Amino acid sequence: xxxxxxxxxxxxxxxxxxxxxxxxxxxxxxxxxxxxxxxxxxxxxxxxxxxxxxxxxxxxxxxxxxxxxxxxxxxxxxxxxxxxxxxxxxxxxxxxxxxxxxxxxxxxxxxxxxxxxxxxxxxxxxxxxxxxxxxxxxxxxxxxxxxxxxxxxxxxxxxxxxxxxxxxxxxxxxxxxxxxxxxxxxxxxxxxxxxxxxxxxxxxxxxxxxxxxxxxxxxxxxxxxxxxxxxxxxxxxxxxxxxxxxxxxxxxxxxxxxxxxxxxxxxxxx
Numbered sequence: 001x002x003x004x005x006x007x008x009x010x011x012x013x014x015x016x017x018x019x020x021x022x023x024x025x026x027x028x029x030x031x032x033x034x035x036x037x038x039x040x041x042x043x044x045x046x047x048x049x050x051x052x053x054x055x056x057x058x059x060x061x062x063x064x065x066x067x068x069x070x071x072x073x074x075x076x077x078x079x080x081x082x083x084x085x086x087x088x089x090x091x092x093x094x095x096x097x098x099x100x101x102x103x104x105x106x107x108x109x110x111x112x113x114x115x116x117x118x119x120x121x122x123x124x125x126x127x128x129x130x131x132x133x134x135x136x137x138x139x140x141x142x143x144x145x146x147x148x149x150x151x152x153x154x155x156x157x158x159x160x161x162x163x164x165x166x167x168x169x170x171x172x173x174x175x176x177x178x179x180x181x182x183x184x185x186x187x188x189x190x191x192x193x194x195x196x197x198x199x200x201x202x203x204x205x206x207x208x209x210x211x212x213x214x215x216x217x218x219x220x221x222x223x224x225x226x227x228x229x230x231x232x233x234x235x236x237x238x239x240x241x242x243x244x245x246x247x248x249x250x251x252x253x254x255x256x257x258x259x260x261x262x263x264x265x266x267x268x269x270x
Contacts, residue, residue, distance in 0.1 A: 008200045014053035026053050031172050035124040035147040040175030043221015046150045050105050060102035062093045066112040072119045093258055098130050101144030107150040110162050117210040124169035201225050204267045214259045238268050
């Protein structure tokens with residue numbers, strides 16, 4: 001099975017609005033060859049931050065979307081049959097990042113099986129090595145290599161949590177949703193929507209996040225507010241935009257969607 005992964009090539013610096021000292025801490029961890037774990041809710045900017053930092057540091061970024069079928073071979077590599085019938089070794093994304101001195105980003109790492117994430121251990125401690133059992137190689141990570149993982153603590157349970165032996169190898173950053181002024185600036189910068197509507201959408205988003213009597217797996221992420229802003233900026237009526245980008249995106253339950261729409265109507269009018 002091929003694992004889906006992407007390689008980002010540094011271009012113009014991707015905009016990112018710092019909330020605290022996360023950029024300084026990430027840069028220091030990179031210089032000190034420390035792996036970083038980023039934890040926070042869906043849509044709060046974890047992936048955007050990693051992309052920004054990879055460009056800022058001038059390193060190639062290999063991103064892997066983790067899932068429960070992810071195997072160690074998907075990350076490290078495997079032998080495949082070539083066009084001439086010969087068996088050829090193909091590096092996986094983790095191995096490619098080590099060889100290239102890039103940043104390997106494992107998105108939602110807790111979705112991967114625990115027996116898969118164990119292969120990260122020698123890379124995430126002072127050894128900084130990746131053993132390739134199938135080829136007999138032991139790769140020493142160059143100084144430029146960095147391992148970054150992210151996950152959502154709200155989804156963790158006994159089956160989906162990160163093992164302490166894995167978690168304690170990382171320097172951790174906790175992300176939340178940005179303060180209103182920062183989130184408004186993000187909406188304006190990403191979509192071109194005017195400041196008035198950006199402020200109204202952020203106020204609405206915080207009102208939906210504060211709901212205590214509505215059963216939601218996730219709160220309103222900044223990503224969803226950006227979607228709503230783009231729809232409004234594209235000419236869709238605000239209520240229709242927020243229904244599609246917020247209420248329907250947050251739940252499939254009719255009663256929950258109706259409750260969310262009540263809040264949306266209360267904030268945006270009829």
